[in-house]
Amino acid sequence: xxLPGNARIAWESAKLIQSDLQRFNYLFLWYLLTLGLLxxxxxxxxxxxxxxxxxxxxxxxxxxxxxxxxxxxxxxFAQIQRSRLQQEFDTRRKKTGEI
Numbered sequence: 001x002x003l004p005g006n007a008r009i010a011w012e013s014a015k016l017i018q019s020d021l022q023r024f025n026y027l028f029l030w031y032l033l034t035l036g037l038l039x040x041x042x043x044x045x046x047x048x049x050x051x052x053x054x055x056x057x058x059x060x061x062x063x064x065x066x067x068x069x070x071x072x073x074x075x076x077f078a079q080i081q082r083s084r085l086q087q088e089f090d091t092r093r094k095k096t097g098e099i
Contacts, residue, residue: 013087020080027069034062 037059044055 030066
């Protein structure tokens with residue numbers, strides 16, 4: 001990535017990128033909940049508690065939803081990078097007077 005020359009622009013750009021990346025914190029939390037549920041489901045399976053088999057249905061939902069949300073991650077990261085690069089190109093064009 002090209003770094004902007006102006007500190008104010010760099011700060012505003014960093015704030016925008018941080019807000020875009022904040023959504024991925026929720027996805028990471030979802031992954032942690034899924035892993036915790038996986039551990040609980042293994043304990044239930046080990047204890048042979050037939051009354052708690054509904055936890056497997058919840059685990060399936062969490063894992064499928066997390067997987068589907070993860071499919072968009074590469075495209076989201078690429079879009080953030082493209083917008084950041086385009087912003088820097090526009091800033092440099094304005095400095096040099098190009099249109």
